[in-house]
Amino acid sequence: MIKKCQVFTPPETVKKLLEVVGYEKDLYGKKIIENACGDGNILTVIVERYITDCLDKEFSLNDIKAGLEHDIFGAELEEIHYRNCINNLNKIAENYGLYGVNWSILNVDILKEDFDFKFDYVVGNPPYITYKDLNEETRCFVRENYEVCRKGKFDYCYAFIEASLKLLNERGKMSYLIPSSIFKNVFAQNLREYLLPFLNKVYDYQTIKLFDVLTSSAIIVCDKGNTVEQIEYINLDKRVSYKINKIELTYKWEFVNKKKSILGKAARFGDYFNASITIATLLNEAFVLKNFKDIRSFEEGGQRYIQTNKFIIEDNLLKNAVSPRSLSYNKEELIIFPYFYNEGSLVRYTEEDFKKKFPFGASYLNSFFDKLQKRASDKSVKWFEYGRTQALAHLNQEKLLVSTVVTKQVKTYKISEEDIPYSGIYITKKADLSLDFAKKVLESIEFLEYANSIGINASGSSLRITAKDINNYLFNIEEV
Ligand SMILES: C[S@@+](CC[C@H](N)C(=O)[O-])C[C@H]1O[C@@H](n2cnc3c(N)ncnc32)[C@H](O)[C@@H]1O
Structure with missing residues (x-):
């Protein structure tokens, strides 16, 4: 089960995780945990920062050693990585003349661990494991103990996000590298509701690849001592940032710049057309x-x-x-x-x-x-x-067909009353706008931008959209 989630964080991203959570100075006495620490890619940087900050403030080596033991925590399930992590931390400490540190790194399942104190910081990159790759015992344990995993096919990382928020004290801050599918996945709805009150910022890597896998990543930043009504969304790919009202983040989180794009957008696609999934013969x-x-x-x-x-x-x-x-x-x-x-x-x-x-x-x-x-x-x-049989009822009319996978361009095809679409999403008329009009809407740059913001990564730069996404699209009739 664990082998699939051992992708360690690259150095640039480690720097970003610590920068966005403000783990930079005045670190003595502040408790931090990396709760799935692997070989210690993040912890080694934490330890180095901690030591140099303490040396700047002229703490003695004895105080620094005690500080490292009381302030810096890690957890790792696999013994081999736990040992690698301790060795890597020793190497850093020894560079500064600190020997024999009794590290608070635990070889445990963090999801089963209770602490009798809370943390000022949680920083990490948890394991991502899809529901189908989790064994039955883990599924049951997680479902029973983590409320964000009560329903549906959750990913293992959802439990880590809940666990991390629970580890924070009332002023605690967290930065966590997560798969951006949590913003859109239907089974992450409970997680999104749980997370939203504490969320302050989202750094979205979008198509920037951090790992050699298909996951697209984002860093979420939470601050328990500073709850805000608007989150700041930072698109690291397109180098833009803007604020989004939390009340607008319902169902799937769509990070669009409403100030720029909502002006005059009154029509909902689903009020004029019907986008439905096609027949499935199975x-x-x-x-x-x-x-x-x-x-x-x-x-x-x-x-x-x-x-x-x-x-x-x-x-x-x-x-x-x-x-x-x-x-x-x-x-x-x-x-x-x-x-x-x-x-x-x-x-x-x-x-x-x-x-x-x-x-x-x-x-x-x-x-x-x-x-x-x-x-x-x-x-x-x-x-x-x-x-x-669901899609059969409205098939016997002219329709458009569009793929569920969007790559660079949305292509629609006009098909006849008699044609039977067996994959993709088909669109039929509901009110007085023509299918040519629907074609123009769906092939517009604005719709492509919307698909980019709401789609779930399918593979490479392709995104998967649903019939519901199409029906929910807002557009300006006069501008089409
Ligand atoms: C994606 S890796 C990230 C490692 C490290 N955080 C990094 O960024 O380099 C996730 C790590 O979590 C560990 N892990 C998986 N399940 C765990 C659990 N229940 N408790 C603690 N560690 C766990 C895995 O063995 C793996 O080393």
Whole structure:
């Protein structure tokens, strides 16, 4: 479980963590903890600062040694890193003639530790471990003991943020390097509510890579003795900073400069259009026919069929399948559509009718029977139907298709009433604005900026957005 989270903090970021929390001078008597300290990348700098500050103030070596033992704390779960950390701290101390320091570095699980005193500073870079990589015992322990982890698929680091805030005294300050997904992830909603009262600043690295992994990072700064109504947001990537009212940080935290962009923005995308997630067959290999090389069609008894060298399917069981990928590569695809519309409403076949009307299609799908049965489908879904039925209701109209992943540009595709989108987000009209208008809104620079501020990092410089993000977008009708 632990191997995945041993990415230690680079020196420049260590400096930033200490600078933003103000751990710079007058350090004697101030208790600090690095509560997942690894080999001591942060603690060694803390110790060096502490010693030089004390030497500047002409403390004796004996006092400094006692100070190091009483003021500087660390915790590390893994013995090997705990030992490395002690060795690294000894090397620093010995450079200043300080030998035999009895360090307050603990080889413990900090989430299970109680202290009978509180700290002036917590500084750190906790382990990030996704829910799926946590073992059952840890999940249970964390869920029972940390309120920010009560619901859903939390990351291990959420518990460290709660634990750190609890370690601070009433004037205590904290700087913590965290994955910026905590600002947007649905399962971090409780964490955001817990954190917000104490939060003062966010230093957002955005696309600046601190580690060789896909995580994008930010430093949060909390100050228990100075609660504020506005946070300062510092975008280290774009080198801009501005204040944001805490009351505007609800649901996902969207760090936009409202002063610059909200003026005159009255229209909500979702009031004029409906952005929804597309259908999910939960077994595209059965429903979507991608390889056209070997397909030919023929007619018999008034019915058209398509035939490959492996199967035959009734032509009227098929519709055009589209995805942002197939459209961008101009690839033709077909999808089995085991439903029909009657006066605009979707109708589902009984199994008997389906087999009678489409004997070839039914026997083709039957060859995937085991896999179809094993899908985590919605309740009442029959074996020959799509796994998720939610998106089907509004499909039979003109629509736009947009990818959930945004890289540099938002691309939308106009698709017909008959086309069945099977990945991405599709947009239909709700009020009197046209789909061309929606296309203009979604392909605007302003929407791209919004997507950059609200999207969750997918990979490299790509961001993932949701249908809800699109519906919540505010824009100025006159400026489109
Ligand atoms: C991301 S690394 C960061 C190390 C160090 N803070 C740094 O910035 O260089 C996280 C560290 O937390 C340790 N760790 C994981 N779970 C822990 C726990 N429950 N208590 C204490 N340390 C833990 C890991 O062994 C790892 O060394």
